Amino acid sequence: MMNKPFLIRGTLLLGCSLLIASLARAADLVVIMAPGAPLLSKDQVTNVYIGRRSDLKPLDLPASAAQRDAFYKKVTARDAAQIKAVWARILFTGRGQPPKELPDEAAIKKAVAGDPKAVGYIDKANVDSTVKVVLELN
Amino acid sequence: MQIGKRASFGVFVSISLGQCLAQAANADNGLNALSDMFSYDGFGTVGIARSDTDQAVWVQNIQTFGATNKNVDYRTDSRLAVQGTVTPTQWLSGTVQALTEERYGPAMTTQLEWAFVMVKPLPDLSVRAGRMELPTFLISDTRNVGYANLWLRAPDEVYGQPIFDVYTGWAAAYQREVGPYSMSFNVLSGTSTSETELAPDVQRRIIGHKMLGYNATLERNGITIRVSRVTTDRTHEEYGITYPALSWSFDSAGVIYDRHDLVLQGEFIERRTSNPAINVNGYYLLGGYHLGKWTPYTLYSVGETIGGADGTIPFASMHVVSVGVRFDAFKNLDLKAQIEHATAYQGGTPFENQTTGFNNHGNIASFVVDFVF
Numbered sequence: 303m304m305n306k307p308f309l310i311r312g313t314l315l316l317g318c319s320l321l322i323a324s325l326a327r328a329a330d331l332v333v334i335m336a337p338g339a340p341l342l343s344k345d346q347v348t349n350v351y352i353g354r355r356s357d358l359k360p361l362d363l364p365a366s367a368a369q370r371d372a373f374y375k376k377v378t379a380r381d382a383a384q385i386k387a388v389w390a391r392i393l394f395t396g397r398g399q400p401p402k403e404l405p406d407e408a409a410i411k412k413a414v415a416g417d418p419k420a421v422g423y424i425d426k427a428n429v430d431s432t433v434k435v436v437l438e439l440n
Numbered sequence: 441m442q443i444g445k446r447a448s449f450g451v452f453v454s455i456s457l458g459q460c461l462a463q464a465a466n467a468d469n470g471l472n473a474l475s476d477m478f479s480y481d482g483f484g485t486v487g488i489a490r491s492d493t494d495q496a497v498w499v500q501n502i503q504t505f506g507a508t509n510k511n512v513d514y515r516t517d518s519r520l521a522v523q524g525t526v527t528p529t530q531w532l533s534g535t536v537q538a539l540t541e542e543r544y545g546p547a548m549t550t551q552l553e554w555a556f557v558m559v560k561p562l563p564d565l566s567v568r569a570g571r572m573e574l575p576t577f578l579i580s581d582t583r584n585v586g587y588a589n590l591w592l593r594a595p596d597e598v599y600g601q602p603i604f605d606v607y608t609g610w611a612a613a614y615q616r617e618v619g620p621y622s623m624s625f626n627v628l629s630g631t632s633t634s635e636t637e638l639a640p641d642v643q644r645r646i647i648g649h650k651m652l653g654y655n656a657t658l659e660r661n662g663i664t665i666r667v668s669r670v671t672t673d674r675t676h677e678e679y680g681i682t683y684p685a686l687s688w689s690f691d692s693a694g695v696i697y698d699r700h701d702l703v704l705q706g707e708f709i710e711r712r713t714s715n716p717a718i719n720v721n722g723y724y725l726l727g728g729y730h731l732g733k734w735t736p737y738t739l740y741s742v743g744e745t746i747g748g749a750d751g752t753i754p755f756a757s758m759h760v761v762s763v764g765v766r767f768d769a770f771k772n773l774d775l776k777a778q779i780e781h782a783t784a785y786q787g788g789t790p791f792e793n794q795t796t797g798f799n800n801h802g803n804i805a806s807f808v809v810d811f812v813f
Contacts, residue, residue: 355617365771391585395582
């Protein structure tokens with residue numbers, strides 16, 4: 303039979319994990335393009351970010367950014383390592399280059415605002431009039 | 441093509457073209473910015489393999505060296521590739537990739553796997569001309585990129601059948617989004633040459649003339665279905681004699697499911713030739729499950745000569761059961777370990793130099809590190 307301190311520690315640990323998980327989920331992500339762009343479906347955004355559409359230019363946050371993993375999980379149902387493998391197949395058959403990596407959300411917004419073909423993802427709270435939300439990821 | 445004059449010429453052309461275009465890049469004329477114009481990438485694998493028998497040598501594909509119980513083999517899976525890409529505009533790019541690995545013969549050799557120019561006259565359409573990997577089966581053109589695949593190595597029972605891996609010619613690809621689906625159609629044509637070793641310093645040169653290929657792929661977010669066909673007139677030269685061309689064809693139907701944490705992949709292939717004795721059916725089933733950075737998997741693969749209806753040509757089968765695990769240790773690096781139980785064709789692949797008493801079975805343990813840069 304499990305002892306009490308073990309159960310208490312386990313419950314606390316579980317509680318903390320759930321709290322951290324809910325905090326991580328708290329930020330709603332949105333996919334953005336330049337003002338005037340049409341709305342995109344989740345499948346269309348997926349196709350852009352796994353190299354199946356070459357008419358749009360996907361932009362990525364650094365691998366260390368928490369939003370990057372969350373974005374890929376929500377949109378492609380795969381984690382960053384799985385997506386990296388997908389791009390390795392495209393890159394090493396000479397069919398394309400992985401999404402360009404920019405340092406932060408401000409850089410993503412600036413690049414998207416200035417290029418009608420660029421697509422990026424940022425926290426919903428950081429959206430302003432320079433960009434248009436083409437897909438919300440709740 | 442061994443690295444030599446032609447490779448140097450290719451690199452020279454790439455660099456010269458790049459320099460000319462770089463000078464014009466500052467003008468607002470549709471050219472890419474300099475930072476986007478050139479890219480250098482690479483991939484590689486360092487691996488070892490060992491079998492549990494000394495009564496035969498476990499050998500993959502057309503390689504010369506393999507593993508025994510006494511001999512830990514490092515050549516089977518180890519390879520290194522570097523790639524340079526120049527993308528002067530959205531519609532024009534050039535790619536050169538050199539790969540060093542063990543092929544036939546005693547030394548690891550370097551060969552240009554890819555050296556092509558790609559033009560995109562429309563966003564959905566691309567045309568490539570030059571030297572390219574032959575996409576005979578589902579992942580033929582990326583089977584060397586260990587990092588891009590879950591398994592430790594592509595199953596030889598299927599991917600060892602085509603003989604031809606690289607061709608010179610052209611390919612056209614049309615890719616289109618239809619509703620939630622992504623569809624692509626590819627056509628290729630060219631010629632291919634492959635060499636194997638009959639005996640030390642005696643090569644057999646195999647040539648695929650009039651090579652034609654077609655494939656179609658349907659995808660929706662992690663689910664891929666692909667069918668393909670490659671045909672060629674195959675001839676070969678050995679001991680100074682050129683043999684008449686025979687018709688060969690390779691057909692494949694494959695499926696990949698890679699969503700959430702589950703990975704399933706399966707493929708069925710047929711090799712048909714003018715000689716029924718070497719007609720082959722092959723298939724494999726791969727299943728894996730992501731547990732964080734760990735992905736345990738299992739693979740079952742079969743290659744069978746289908747035999748003749750009248751019994752004069754015997755049926756033969758080789759099959760392999762593997763279990764392994766991939767560990768995504770770092771952003772650009774994975775580790776894989778695999779144990780497989782291989783049952784050979786009677787007296788043949790994948791066990792060579794068999795001694796009396798060998799029972800056509802062997803267990804092979806392999807460990808690799810895959811990386812991309």
